[in-house]
Amino acid sequence: MSVVKTLVHLFLPHESNNQKAKILHSSSLWLIAVFVIFSQIIISGASKVFPSVLGCASSISPEEVIRLTNEQRLQNGLNALSENSTLSSAAQAKGTDMLNKGYWAHFAPDGTSPWSFFINFGYRYTFAGENLARDFCSASDAVNAWMNSPSHKENILSPNYKEIGIGVVQGNLAGSDSTIIVQFFGARAGETVASIPVAKAQTLPSPSPVPVAALQIQSTPQPTIAATTVPEVGSASSILVSPFKTTKDVSLAVTGLLLAVLSIDLIIVRRRRIVRIGGRTLAHIAFLGMILAVVLILKAGRII
């Protein structure tokens, strides 16, 4: 069979494929699904074997996160938060603690609360909050994701906070290379809050391990400054390929190819008035079109 005949057999309705492109046959669709699964296994394996090649390429700077956060506050008529180096050190220590203990949560498995990092670094607060993000490829993606989540947005736009500290750490988190952003908010004890038109913050008698953006009002006990060594923010500029982007490219290629073949099939079948048993091509186009739209809008990163 010549190359042309093979291509016609694969992509166009023809006698050889029972008037339906071979790639649209159910057996081929199952094979493509298996191919997508295998590509994921290969990407996962490669990212472990070659962590410096396949990983999350990140150039997130704490300053950029603070700038974007303040941009959101200013747009909503709130005062900009000032950067506090103690809060930044505490946030950095929280991120390092997550990597060392291998957890992705507000509260550590041993019960360590986010607020203990504030206290350990001698930050006495009346208001404190924490937002977490991981595996975002840019600061703007992380801040946008927080702003799309009501509970995280509440933290960013809370009038109770006066200061902010950002920690960005990179390392292996539970088996995968990750970039974690820890965003700490605070208002120091003794400071008056500039404007609290509506008290949105929850008053909690004690910290509770809720898996959402935490926000708590609590006065600190006597400050105890821990001599914790804060590691430097890592650099991952050498990472060449993002697993998420590779997955997205594979998904776009598969969906795009199928949509193109389905569209051609729709036209040819109508023109030739071919009658055949099978699903509605227009329905398949609509479904895969929705998948394509979702693939296009999906971005890497998780928040809690």
Place this chain on the structure above:
Amino acid sequence: MKKFARDLPHFLTLFGILFAGFIGFTLFSYDKGFQIAVAIATASSYVIWGVMHHFLHKDLHFETFIEYLAVAILGLTILFSLVIRG
């Protein structure tokens, strides 16, 4: 064209299901669990729509059902790989 006009209510229903799925994915982009649930619900609705549509047209065959299932599983595989990877 006449046939499509007759099927219009069916296709409007399908477009509504898919649009709702897309909106769910967009609005709850911060909740991976919800996104997976939306993907499963949309894919299941798609297969059910296919079965109902062909049943009403009296041309429902097992091969047709398998075809809708294959397209739905392929779509789910693509979405899962991205949601989990992200």
